[in-house]
Amino acid sequence: MKFLHLVLVNLRRKKTRTALTIGSFTVALFLFGILATIKSALGSGVDVAGADRLVVRNRVSLIQPLPIAYRDQILRLPHVEEATFATWFGGYYQDMKNFFPNFAIDVPNWRRVYPEYKFSDEEWRAFAEDREGCVISPPLAKRFGWKIGDRIPLEATIWAGTWELNVRAIYETDRRELTSPELWFHYEYLDERRSFWKGFVGWYTVKIDDPGNAVEAAEAIDDRFANSPFETKTETEKAFAAGFANQIGNIRLLILSIGSVVFFTLLLVTGNAMASAVRERTGELAVLKTIGMNDLTVLSLVMAEAIAVAAVGGGAGLVLAKLFTLRGDPTGGMLANFYLSPRNLALGFALALAAGAAAGILPALGAMRLRIVDALRRV
Amino acid sequence: MVRVDGKGTESLVEIRSLDKKYRRGGEEIDVLRGLNLDVDQGEFIAFMGPSGSGKTTLLNLIGGLDVPTAGTIRVAGDEIGALSGRKLAAWRARHIGFIFQMYNLIPVLTAFQNVQLPLLLTGLSKSDRREHVEAALELVGLTDRMHHYPRQLSGGQEQRVAIARAIVADPTILLCDEPTGDLDRASGDEILAIISRLSREFRKTIFLVTHDPVAAERAGTLLHLDKGTLLECAADGRVACKPEDRKR
Ligand SMILES: Nc1ncnc2c1ncn2[C@@H]1O[C@H](COP(=O)(O)OP(=O)(O)O)[C@@H](O)[C@H]1O
Ligand SMILES: [Mg+2]
Numbered sequence: 001m002k003f004l005h006l007v008l009v010n011l012r013r014k015k016t017r018t019a020l021t022i023g024s025f026t027v028a029l030f031l032f033g034i035l036a037t038i039k040s041a042l043g044s045g046v047d048v049a050g051a052d053r054l055v056v057r058n059r060v061s062l063i064q065p066l067p068i069a070y071r072d073q074i075l076r077l078p079h080v081e082e083a084t085f086a087t088w089f090g091g092y093y094q095d096m097k098n099f100f101p102n103f104a105i106d107v108p109n110w111r112r113v114y115p116e117y118k119f120s121d122e123e124w125r126a127f128a129e130d131r132e133g134c135v136i137s138p139p140l141a142k143r144f145g146w147k148i149g150d151r152i153p154l155e156a157t158i159w160a161g162t163w164e165l166n167v168r169a170i171y172e173t174d175r176r177e178l179t180s181p182e183l184w185f186h187y188e189y190l191d192e193r194r195s196f197w198k199g200f201v202g203w204y205t206v207k208i209d210d211p212g213n214a215v216e217a218a219e220a221i222d223d224r225f226a227n228s229p230f231e232t233k234t235e236t237e238k239a240f241a242a243g244f245a246n247q248i249g250n251i252r253l254l255i256l257s258i259g260s261v262v263f264f265t266l267l268l269v270t271g272n273a274m275a276s277a278v279r280e281r282t283g284e285l286a287v288l289k290t291i292g293m294n295d296l297t298v299l300s301l302v303m304a305e306a307i308a309v310a311a312v313g314g315g316a317g318l319v320l321a322k323l324f325t326l327r328g329d330p331t332g333g334m335l336a337n338f339y340l341s342p343r344n345l346a347l348g349f350a351l352a353l354a355a356g357a358a359a360g361i362l363p364a365l366g367a368m369r370l371r372i373v374d375a376l377r378r379v
Numbered sequence: 380m381v382r383v384d385g386k387g388t389e390s391l392v393e394i395r396s397l398d399k400k401y402r403r404g405g406e407e408i409d410v411l412r413g414l415n416l417d418v419d420q421g422e423f424i425a426f427m428g429p430s431g432s433g434k435t436t437l438l439n440l441i442g443g444l445d446v447p448t449a450g451t452i453r454v455a456g457d458e459i460g461a462l463s464g465r466k467l468a469a470w471r472a473r474h475i476g477f478i479f480q481m482y483n484l485i486p487v488l489t490a491f492q493n494v495q496l497p498l499l500l501t502g503l504s505k506s507d508r509r510e511h512v513e514a515a516l517e518l519v520g521l522t523d524r525m526h527h528y529p530r531q532l533s534g535g536q537e538q539r540v541a542i543a544r545a546i547v548a549d550p551t552i553l554l555c556d557e558p559t560g561d562l563d564r565a566s567g568d569e570i571l572a573i574i575s576r577l578s579r580e581f582r583k584t585i586f587l588v589t590h591d592p593v594a595a596e597r598a599g600t601l602l603h604l605d606k607g608t609l610l611e612c613a614a615d616g617r618v619a620c621k622p623e624d625r626k627r
Contacts, residue, residue: 002499009487287483290444291497291544292472294465372444376479 003297007304010277018309021273025313026320028262029352033321035255036344041329041337042252051211053113054218055240056204059231063088065200066230071106077224079208079217084109087187087202091154091163093144100140102154102183103202104190113207117171123148127168131189134165139328140181141170154183159194180337181329205237263355270359274306278363285367286375295368302364303357310356311349318348380419381600383609387417391551391584392441397450399436410436412607414450420551423578423585425595427612428604434588437604438554441586442475443467455551472500476545480557482537484529490516490540491525497548515543519573535566542573546583553577555587559594571597 011018056074058064065087074083084106092099107128111117119127119135127133136146146152150167165185191198208217218234225232278285285298322340329338380387385395399411410433418424426434439445440452443459452459455474462470484493494515498508516522519539529537538558545553555574559567575597577583587598595601601612 005492006485006488013487283483284485287485288496289468290442290471290477291548292468292470292475292500294468296465297500373439376444376483 003301003304007301007308010281010305011308014277017273017276021270021309022313022316024266024269025310025352025356026317028266028355029314029317029348030321030324031262031317032259032348032351033318033340033344034324035259036348037321037325037338037340039252039255040341040344041339051214051236051238052208053237054206054208054214054221054234055237056206056221056232056234057202057240059222059233062203064230065197065202066204066232068199068201070204070225070230070232073224074204074206074221077217077220079210079213079220080206081209082109082112082207083204084113085187085201085204086184087190087200088158089154089185089190090157092157093152093154098144100143100181100183102185104187105184106187106201110184113205117173119169119171123169130166130168131186132164132166133168134183134185135169135171136167137180137182138170138172140183141167143181152183159196161193163193206234211236263351266355267359270306270309270356271362273309274302274360274363275366277305278302278367282370282375285370286372289370289372290376298370299364299368302367303360306360306364307353307356310352310359314349314352314356317352318345321348380417381422381424381602381611382417383415383602383611385415385417387419390417391420391422391455392416392418393451393453394441395451397440397452398448399433399440399445400448409607411440411447414608416602416609418584418586420584421578421582423575423587423597423599425587425589425598425601426604426609427589427592427595427601430590432604433607434604435556438556438586438588441552442477442554443471472497472548474551476548476550476553478538478541478545478553478555478558480560482529482534482541484537484540484544486529489526489528490521490532490543493529493540494543494547496544501548511547512543515547516540518546518576519543533566534562535569538562538566538570539573542570542577546577546581551584553583553585555585557588557590559589559591567591567594 056066056070058066066085068085071083071085074080086103086105089102089104091102111119111124127135134152140146146167148167148170152165152167154163154165156163163185165183187201206217206221208214214236218236221234222232288301289295289298322345325338325340380390382390387393394414394416397411397414397416398409401408401410414437426437428434436445440447441454443454443462447460457470459467459470484490485496488496491512494512495508498511503511513522513525516525519542521536521539521543524532524536524540529540532540542558553574558574559570562570571594574585574587578585578599585598587594589595603610603612
């Protein structure tokens with residue numbers, strides 16, 4: 001610690017080089033922060049999924065529908081307590097870039113399957129009674145400044161026309177990962193107005209009696225509809241969400257590759273800067289050893305310099321990333337849970353320090369092994 | 380007492396049959412050959428000898444910066460060849476102060492901070508360190524330049540800072556390798572005056588390598604390094620006698 005001052009003045013001697021090295025850490029860790037945020041946003045559904053809920057979808061693919069008549073049949077199967085359904089609508093407000101998730105739900109049974117969304121009874125009743133009513137999430141209300149009673153035109157993408165909906169309820173939840181911008185409206189209204197796929201739904205969500213019975217219940221459902229024109233694939237909500245996330249798996253791989261390349265570059269840049277610093281100061285290091293500084297202290301001095309650069313640059317990058325994410329989802333709905341968690345911040349900082357240490361270790365070992373007589377002869 | 384015949388007893392510095400060879404390319408260079416030296420506490424010795432005769436090598440060996448090829452060096456009872464790594468560094472911090480021809484100050488530290496460096500390796504408190512540093516700087520007459528950086532000082536002043544750094548931890552031995560080699564006459568004389576004073580008033584044991592007969596005159600004993608061994612010289616710099624002659 002007594003040598004902290006020496007570490008700091010050493011960093012100041014080549015200001016441009018230090019600034020560039022710190023800058024590379026800042027850029028790299030900013031990027032890390034954003035990529036980590038995207039990655040966790042893509043996978044966030046997995047974490048919020050209930051263990052006692054199954055999702056039933058068309059065996060062929062998620063975009064193929066299932067008959068609405070399946071609900072009654074599912075309810076009669078063992079371990080099933082409740083079942084509800086929803087259909088992806090895919091509308092947008094005014095402009096395509098204002099995209100946010102919106103779907104038609106089975107209003108009568110919805111709340112019994114999804115108790116985590118809270119409503120005032122009054123608002124829910126108003127929604128249930130208005131066929132053209134809709135529910136929005138707090139972030140969506142905030143984004144467009146919508147209030148209860150507003151009439152919202154949604155442009156359809158799968159079906160035709162402009163669909164006007166009345167905001168009747170805004171849900172509340174104490175779980176921040178559930179508050180993505182989204183909108184639900186009546187399945188009945190959708191089915192009445194749409195021109196095709198009438199009587200079909202996107203997927204069912206089934207509540208079962210016990211998570212331990214999930215496999216049995218899922219098999220029972222799929223067996224029930226085997227060899228029908230609309231075979232099903234049933235999995236836990238968690239697996240469903242994970243599968244959803246896996247569809248964008250290559251994006252995750254891409255993120256990982258970018259991250260690795262950035263870190264590797266960082267190692268080279270910092271390692272090179274530290275190597276030059278040590279080379280330039282060969283004589284001074286020899287003097288420090290001459291006055292009795294031991295090898296370990298010399299090693300720590302160089303390491304401290306590399307780690308200080310990493311801490312300052314990396315810390316700045318993470319702060320910038322955090323500030324960036326505070327502005328919320330930049331894609332307008334595709335990355336609903338755009339949030340840089342403390343865990344990822346800590347991970348990023350640890351990675352930065354590790355990169356600093358890794359970059360510093362070879363030059364530091366070189367400084368440690370430096371033979372005084374050889375170094376002094378070169379001065 | 381200073382002896383070069385290997386017959387001294389209980390000396391502060393006791394060098395016996397010291398060999399130092401360097402290997403460069405395929406060939407071996409014998410720099411020091413069977414060198415003996417006994418030096419008591421408080422002696423002031425000047426070494427002279429042609430360039431490349433091994434003066435720096437000898438100082439480095441005494442200071443524990445380099446290891447002998449053969450032979451032993453005992454300083455204050457410690458056989459320094461037997462010390463290694465950490466212990467040697469600590470030993471050096473306690474016993475040895477180095478002064479180089481090129482001053483070797485850390486350019487990004489002020490005079491005060493440069494002088495303080497050896498004390499950072501000790502357990503001294505901040506205020507004790509300050510006291511020692513100020514005393515050392517006062518001794519070399521640089522109290523008013525305390526917060527200057529090396530580039531703001533003249534060569535002579537830089538060397539005075541280097542001396543303050545070498546003595547601040549109160550070492551037993553001062554090793555000075557051509558400390559005036561890069562200075563003009565006047566500055567060189569100032570440096571030599573300080574070194575003489577350290578010998579006279581502070582009873583430091585001093586080894587001074589120099590090319591300058593005037594500088595050598597200040598020392599109590601003048602030794603000549605030639606063909607790998609030491610010869611005692613008369614005050615005029617000429618070799619007065621060889622070790623073999625002394626025996627008669
Ligand atoms: N590290 C080394 N490797 C090879 N040769 C060396 C090394 N150090 C010194 N020498 C050689 O040893 C001899 C003595 O060098 P040195 O002690 O520096 O002489 P001086 O200080 O008397 O001028 C020279 O010939 C020099 O080239
Ligand atoms: Mg020399």
